Amino acid sequence: EPEVTQTPSHQVTQMGQEVILRCVPISNHLYFYWYRQILGQKVEFLVSFYNNEISEKSEIFDDQFSVERPDGSNFTLKIRSTKLEDSAMYFCASRGQGGTEAFFGQGTRLTVV
Amino acid sequence: QKEVEQNSGPLSVPEGAIASLNCTYSDRGSQSFFWYRQYSGKSPELIMFIYSNGDKEDGRFTAQLNKASQYVSLLIRDSQPSDSATYLCAVNNNNNDMRFGAGTRLTVKP
Numbered sequence: 001e002p003e004v005t006q007t008p009s010h011q012v013t014q015m016g017q018e019v020i021l022r023c024v025p026i027s028n029h030l031y032f033y034w035y036r037q038i039l040g041q042k043v044e045f046l047v048s049f050y051n052n053e054i055s056e057k058s059e060i061f062d063d064q065f066s067v068e069r070p071d072g073s074n075f076t077l078k079i080r081s082t083k084l085e086d087s088a089m090y091f092c093a094s095r096g097q098g099g100t101e102a103f104f105g106q107g108t109r110l111t112v113v
Numbered sequence: 114q115k116e117v118e119q120n121s122g123p124l125s126v127p128e129g130a131i132a133s134l135n136c137t138y139s140d141r142g143s144q145s146f147f148w149y150r151q152y153s154g155k156s157p158e159l160i161m162f163i164y165s166n167g168d169k170e171d172g173r174f175t176a177q178l179n180k181a182s183q184y185v186s187l188l189i190r191d192s193q194p195s196d197s198a199t200y201l202c203a204v205n206n207n208n209n210d211m212r213f214g215a216g217t218r219l220t221v222k223p
Contacts, residue, residue: 033210042215043157043201048208056208091156095209100145100164102211104156 004105023092119214136202145205
């Protein structure tokens with residue numbers, strides 16, 4: 001069964017460092033998302049991406065964040081200068097054309113120390 | 114006003130009982146509604162989706178939608194301890210981007 005794959009599963013980084021979280025969406029999907037979940041809190045929308053551009057972004061997605069689809073398979077989230085409060089689980093999701101439900105990857109746990 | 118609201122719980126029911134989870138949403142133009150289950154430390158997993166007013170049944174799960182009241186619910190019949198998880202209500206906005214409620218933590222006691 002097709003699935004969304006995220007790497008790494010856990011990333012530890014020092015405050016101020018750049019991190020790149022990677023996602024491989026389901027192959028024929030066209031809509032891509034990043035969500036964040038701080039431990040014990042709700043799943044928060046960060047950004048949606050379609051046709052090689054950002055469709056919508058939340059107020060969380062400030063200038064420190066960027067997304068990219070560098071090739072036909074990967075979808076990345078970059079945090080330029082990490083802060084302690086960026087520590088969270090980051091979920092990638094994808095959706096197919098005509099489909100409405102999003103399928104989630106297993107997440108990357110980011111720990112900023 | 115929050116886009117999607119749920120009671121955070123915890124909701125505790127005995128094994129075999131019916132668990133009732135509720136959700137309200139603010140965007141009257143929303144067309145698609147979802148229930149996801151999330152086990153601790155895991156990613157959300159789709160249980161059901163519903164588009165039309167009324168009930169939709171799938172095994173022990175029934176989703177109910179009332180667009181006039183902007184209300185969607187999930188009933189779990191014959192609750193099992195393995196149903197213990199956080200249940201996330203999600204609603205698609207005009208861009209088909211999904212917004213989640215805070216989740217309701219359900220505990221099913223043996």
